[in-house]
């Protein structure tokens with residue numbers, strides 16, 4: 001694993017955006033695995049800036065997002081669909097039929113999950129997967145468990161995740177309790193994986209995930225085994241290692 005240590009969130013965002021832009025410029029039909037949450041917002045801004053400067057073309061790119069809340073309307077302002085539209089898709093020329101996010105409106109978990117696995121398979125897997133990390137070590141919404149779940153599945157969000165995500169909703173009660181998430185397999189099979197971590201509150205979990213044992217109790221720890229994994233983090237997030 002490679003660690004890129006930078007001073008602050010802005011530098012995290014610049015480095016992350018540059019890796020993604022490099023990927024797309026090298027392979028115009030790249031399959032990007034994308035994340036939501038606070039961590040990638042700055043990188044998406046930088047990517048939009050680069051697009052506006054004519055530095056990148058997304059017309060051949062396919063995007064496959066990690067996750068979506070179960071039982072949320074696509075156009076709900078906190079759906080991951082809306083997040084991606086607002087932060088990236090509506091500002092660049094990704095083709096709409098090349099954008100994939102689990103269908104949170106469909107409550108038939110079996111159907112959603114099998115469809116999503118098919119989508120990932122048909123895309124030929126992921127060239128570059130972008131990740132954040134949850135305070136409990138989750139990647140996507142692969143929450144701590146006694147085994148790694150390989151394929152797309154429906155999860156009960158942990159108390160820690162509901163607590164962390166309530167900042168995006170009017171109240172904690174409104175945070176959905178379940179989500180669909182890509183499984184661990186396509187993440188570890190991605191050719192390149194990059195993770196963003198910033199801020200002091202990520203320092204403990206970064207230490208656990210990358211200096212502790214590989215265990216499904218800390219899902220991100222599996223990335224220690226990935227042949228091309230880059231952690232882009234600020235000094236605060238790296239302060240415990």
Ligand code: F6R
Nearest residue numbers: 035036037038039132133134140
């Ligand atoms: C989001 C996702 C989550 C987040 C994680 C960190 O699509 O898959 O794993 O990356 O919860 O969230 P932030 O970046 O808000 O700290």
